[in-house]
Amino acid sequence: MQRSLCFKIVDVLLIIGAVLPLVFGMILKILFNPASEGISISGALVYFTIPMPLQNLPITESQVNSALVVITIFFLCLYFTHGLSVKSNLKRQLIAEWIVKQTQSLVKTNMSDYFSGFAPFVAAIMGLSAFSSLLALLGLYAPTSDINIVGGWAILVFVLITYYKMKCGPLHYVKSFGDPVPFLSPLNIISEVATPISMAFRHYGNVLSGAVISVLVATGLRGLSNIIYSLLPKALERVLSNLPILQIGLPAILSIYFDVFSGCLQAFIFAMLTMLYVASGFPEEDYFARKAKKLANLKK
């Protein structure tokens, strides 16, 4: 099937739209953070601050990078769904259909039928988290290794959980704290507050520990290659000492585990926990009993 020229031009534009934010992020990183000799572990760079009445609002690297990831995912979605048709032989349509089918089956197995509309949200949170972690492969600061970003997502999930717990009215929600015995309600409140904290710390700690270990290994390998050079004769040492032999490929092996595997796994776990918490927080039987009662009252 021959595609028209216009279709191809739109394709190319969409791919450029997906790649351009990443290039922009790299340029921003190079402009604000020139390459230095020493390897250091630091938090997100502050690009500039906006004066605000209560407190100055710093615009950091992680905020900018997560916005760039959002733009990239937006254009990727447009690219995958470009030229959708019932009788299609496009490979990208198969990929898009596979993604949708997988998330829908995941939501169906982990949540009840009431939450069948939850699949887009789960896919969005999974994609955002996975792409944010994978950003470290490009040498950019991964937004997920900043607690503020992940904490924001965790608070969003906490609001959702509370919303679904309140579906039966605020009284039912307050009653649920004294569940086995009212005497245990402080513990219930603590476990309620611990949910977003543990979700945020789990994701952020995993990604950050990977980054810290990678930097430590790179520093250690640099020291090791310096020791090897000092064993060589003086003339040879002067020529070779600028050549990083050990730290050129070995840290990449660690990166496969810490950035690719761990990042994708944490995205999956974050989405999975979101589904489990929301589904378990929703008092389904009480809700439907209440709804049936209301309907019966209306009929009278």
Add this chain to the structure above:
Amino acid sequence: MELAIGIILGCCALGAGAAMIAGIGPGIGEGNAVASACEAIGRQPECKGSVTTTMLMGCAIAETTGLYALVIAILLIFVAPNMLVNILLNAVK
């Protein structure tokens, strides 16, 4: 003054090391989880997919306590020394 700053830095490092003793717990827990998952797969190889998914979930939740310790250790190494030294300097002024 140098002695006080030295004590602050040293104690922060010692505290970070002591906090990571908590890594023992998740290590044992995850080891148990994976051992049981291997047994389950050996007994019923056809449900390998669902066992692996459940095991990864369980491992992630068991890891939480270790990650709390990790966050505290990172705070002690990268954040606490600056803060405490600033407090000391302000107090001396």
